[in-house]
């Protein structure tokens with residue numbers, strides 16, 4: 356099995372951390388560089404990373420890769436509460452990636468424009484919900500949703516996209532898990 360992705364993507368990193376104990380080759384793709392982009396276009400029509408190739412099977416999207424690996428290795432699937440939490444994490448992560456790409460494309464994402472206001476509201480709303488889940492103990496164990504939350508917070512910190520001062524439980528969750536070997540080994544910095 357080969358996992359394709361970049362070393363900075365939070366979506367790729369969650370799968371790399373999740374698969375610590377699974378034999379998997381990691382192939383780095385710089386999706387904005389000409390040659391690697393040709394490979395991306397040939398292998399994944401969504402033009403996003405991560406994706407997984409397992410012999411004849413190609414699996415797109417981190418969420419589906421996680422489900423594929425759970426089925427293949429008979430691991431415990433997510434329960435419905437965890438699926439909902441993953442939707443929260445994915446929604447803010449997707450929004451932050453879009454905002455990041457927009458600012459890289461010279462848009463002022465702090466502008467008083469409807470689209471940006473909706474995204475900022477979503478980010479604040481979801482982070483408040485995750486802060487509450489965190490306070491209630493949903494991320495006390497190091498399971499897949501915790502890995503995804505860690506990768507989201509760490510990437511947002513790395514790219515300086517979010518001020519986390521309103522979310523003390525998320526900050527202490529982030530700090531409390533930062534010394535894990537697999538976390539250190541996949542640090543994008």
Ligand SMILES: N[C@@H](CCC(=O)N[C@@H](CS)C(=O)NCC(=O)O)C(=O)O
Nearest residue numbers: 364365366402403404405416417418
């Ligand atoms: N829903 C996807 C999101 C993946 C994603 O957005 N990946 C980003 C890198 S962090 C990407 O490939 N972006 C390229 C683009 O948007 O053109 C997943 O969970 O795998």
